[in-house]
Amino acid sequence: MKRSLHSKEVANLSDVIKIDKLPEKAIIPMRQHDGIACAPLVKKGAEVIVGQKLGECEGSDLAYVHSPFCGTVNSIELMPNPSGKRILSVVLTPSECAQTVDFVPEKDAPPSRLIEIIKEAGIVEYYEKPTYLALKPGKRIDTLLMNATFPLITHAYLSSLDKVLEGFKLMLEASGISRGVIVLRADDKESIKAFKNAKVDGKPLTVAPIVGMRHADYYLEDVEDQIIVVAAGKITYTPTMMNLLSANVMGRKLPLGYEPPDVHVVVCGVKSAKAVYDAINEGKPYLESAVTVTGAVNNPKTVIVKFGTPIKDVIEACGGYKGEPGKVIVNGSMGGVAVYTDEAPVVKNTVGIVVQTEAEVLRDEATVCIHCARCVDVCPMNLLPGRIAAMADMGMFDRCREYFALNCIECGECAVVCPAKRHLVQLIRYSKLQIMNQKNETVEATE
Ligand code: SF4
Ligand code: SF4
Structure with missing residues (x-):
């Protein structure tokens, strides 16, 4: 590795707020994970309450959808989505009522039931996989990694760190995985301090640096603890960087086309650990999570947002746009998706919203490569x-494959340094999609 990624100082945005004001309209997509879309369980005109299941699906790759609001179903139609596509959604007019379904905690449930509860709660990982499936990939797994390298998201949960740790322990119990490693950024001093002060089973956590060949295994051999914390470089491991996370933290490199479970590792997020705690100890489905709002807004903040809340309401909670917005990008200015309308809702895998001004968008217009x-x-x-x-x-996707485009982890470093502002990540990502499509077509043709 030539140098650390994303090594800028972590911005001081640890101010976490909840949105008090109800949105005029909530847009709850029937698919908020990488898998089968749910079929709506409600009809236009129905009254719904908090926690009510709105969408159900059959099959092995599903994530149920619940209502974070009380309200009336206005319509069920294709609506804007942060994925850039229009997705079938239940559109609600939220009301002030605080009525909820009966939340039934099951603290003493056996492991098989824990997995069922996680599935029923509709919990989804930050990389869009339903958590119950991520925890049980059907392979021999020895380590569960919690990716806590999104500093602002981790900070949002430090006030309930005991619940995050309890949720992580429950994930280990549910999956039967013997060891857990929590991964922090080495420059995230606030989180390191909080984890150093935290206890699991009455014992302080071991917080160790990943240095050279000393990977997490090195420390796990020395301590009896089921869970340790490691501070691993200055990298925020986005969903496309799971293999790099596994290589850097566990020392287990993955060839192209393989995933962490192929080297006995499973990855979860901080949000899902807290959601697992809420599901098992409080009986609550997955209804809300933390989202960071940065860029051209008046008060950049981390906001706890109910899923289905339109992005414009989240921006309003952050003091509104600062000037004329040029682009609103969901999940990272480099690897994220620019939404064409701020009516699109926050969904289960949303971690960040970045607003660029018109001037920034114009400044970023691409020119020719200067080699x-x-x-x-x-x-x-x-x-x-x-x-x-x-x-x-130029549409030469075979050549892209020969130049190992599929190895790109979409970290965005190339785009950051490019003086010609070439849209490198978008173009490379597009080539990866085309290569994968070609590959799938070839497989289908030979079957
Ligand atoms: S090509 Fe660009 S985005 Fe892809 S891994 Fe290299 S630096 Fe990162
Ligand atoms: S950094 Fe930009 S301008 Fe320089 S070689 Fe790469 S694509 Fe071309």
């Missing part, structure tokens, strides 16, 4: 980003 090779210098995967992007731009 400076800065993108090559910074690429942690030793790729030729400018070359791959140019070939993607």
Whole structure:
């Protein structure tokens, strides 16, 4: 690895708020995970209460959808979504009533029931996999990693760290995985301090650095604790960087086309650990989570948002747009998706909203490549980003594959340094999609 990624100081945005005002309209998509869409269980005109199941699906790859609001169903139709597509959604007019379904805690449930509760609660990982499936991938797993390298999201849960840790323990119990490793950024001093002061089973947690060849296994051999915390570099491991997380923290490298479970590792997030606690100890389905709002807004903050709340209401809770918004990007300015309307709702995998001004968007207009090779210098995967992007731009996806486009982890480092503002990540991601589509078509044709 040539250098650390995203090494800027963590911004001081640890101010966490809840939105008090009800949105005029809540848009609750029937698919908020990577899998089968749910069929709506309600009809237009129905009154719903908090926690009521709105969508159910059959099959092995599902995540139920519940209502975070009381209200009336206005319509069930295709609505804007942060994925960039229009998704079938239940559109509600929320009301002030605080009525909820009966939340039934099951603290003493056996492991098989714990997995069922996690499934029923509709909990989804930050990388869109339903948590009950992530925990039971059908392979031999020895380590559950909690990716706590999104500092602002982790900070939002530090006030309920005991619940996050309890939820993580419950995940270990439900999955039968013997060891847990919580991964923090080495420059996230606030989280490191909080974890150092936290206890599991009455014992302080071991917080260790990942240095050189000393991976998490090195420390796990020395301590009897089921859970340890490691501070691993200055990288925020986004969903496309799961293999890098496994390699850097566990020392288990993955060839192309493999995933962490292939090296006996499963990854979860901080949000899902807290959601597992809520589901098992309080009987609550997954209804809300923390989202960071940064960029051109008046009061950048971390906000606890109910799923289905339109992005414009979240922006309003942060003091509104600062100037004329140019672009609203969900889940990262480099690897995220620019939404075409701020009516699109926050969903289960939303971690961040970035607003760019019109001036920033114009400033970022791409010009021609000047062949400076800065993108090559910074690429942690030793790729030729400018070359791959140019070939993607010309539709030469076979050439992109030959230049290992599929190895790109979409970290965005190349785009950050590119003086020509080339849209490197978007182009490379597009080429990856095309390569995968070609691959799937070939498999289908030979079957
Ligand atoms: S090509 Fe991919 S892996 Fe390399 S720097 Fe760019 S985004 Fe990161
Ligand atoms: S950094 Fe930008 S301008 Fe320089 S070689 Fe890469 S794509 Fe071209």
